[in-house]
Amino acid sequence: QKEVEQDPGPLSVPEGAIVSLNCTYSNSAFQYFMWYRQYSRKGPELLMYTYSSGNKEDGRFTAQVDKSSKYISLFIRDSQPSDSATYLCAMSDPSGSARQLTFGSGTQLTVLP
Amino acid sequence: EAQVTQNPRYLITVTGKKLTVTCSQNMNHEYMSWYRQDPGLGLRQIYYSMNVEVTDKGDVPEGYKVSRKEKRNFPLILESPSPNQTSLYFCASSSGLAGWGGETQYFGPGTRLLVL
Numbered sequence: 001q002k003e004v005e006q007d008p009g010p011l012s013v014p015e016g017a018i019v020s021l022n023c024t025y026s027n028s029a030f031q032y033f034m035w036y037r038q039y040s041r042k043g044p045e046l047l048m049y050t051y052s053s054g055n056k057e058d059g060r061f062t063a064q065v066d067k068s069s070k071y072i073s074l075f076i077r078d079s080q081p082s083d084s085a086t087y088l089c090a091m092s093d094p095s096g097s098a099r100q101l102t103f104g105s106g107t108q109l110t111v112l113p
Numbered sequence: 114e115a116q117v118t119q120n121p122r123y124l125i126t127v128t129g130k131k132l133t134v135t136c137s138q139n140m141n142h143e144y145m146s147w148y149r150q151d152p153g154l155g156l157r158q159i160y161y162s163m164n165v166e167v168t169d170k171g172d173v174p175e176g177y178k179v180s181r182k183e184k185r186n187f188p189l190i191l192e193s194p195s196p197n198q199t200s201l202y203f204c205a206s207s208s209g210l211a212g213w214g215g216e217t218q219y220f221g222p223g224t225r226l227l228v229l
Contacts, residue, residue, distance in 0.1 A: 046218065
């Protein structure tokens with residue numbers, strides 16, 4: 001079993017839709033949770049970061065962490081064609097080795113105009 | 114402009130022919146990593162470095178070597194490439210351990226490698 005599971009999609013939605021992207025994980029020691037966005041032929045870039053459980057909002061993006069269920073989500077409101085990308089969840093265990101991040105496999109999102 | 118650069122961007126080689134992918138960052142970051150990205154498997158860490166002359170294995174180090182002789186450079190070496198090393202490779206850097214206290218990990222543009 002992978003430490004982090006992410007629905008690979010692809011996911012296609014009309015412009016203006018609310019998008020929900022999700023990851024589940026098995027390592028209860030994960031404390032830091034991130035979402036990266038990767039455009040085609042580019043490297044990933046950090047989109048959202050949260051620590052432990054709770055919600056964090058940044059413009060049209062909301063990240064949610066439910067540690068009791070080992071489940072994290074990224075919501076995109078009023079989705080735009082420019083949001084079309086692959087979204088990767090990532091998480092880290094600060095008590096472990098100096099290894100950095102464990103990534104999900106990514107969900108490919110297309111927002112249709 | 115703050116950036117991570119990788120060269121080459123695309124590389125086709127044959128089994129057994131040694132190659133090096135260079136990585137350089139201009140942000141004075143201490144932490145650097147190499148990842149490979151494969152369909153369905155996501156990003157997997159190959160090696161990381163916490164500072165000059167300090168490197169350690171990630172999740173998939175077999176068949177790879179790295180060195181960190183200067184803070185800005187972190188080359189990835191494939192001594193004897195094999196077809197199962199065909200992948201998309203990313204170098205990344207951060208000022209602290211990525212994911213700790215919101216440290217951002219900056220990624221390079223990627224190197225697409227095909228080993229025949």
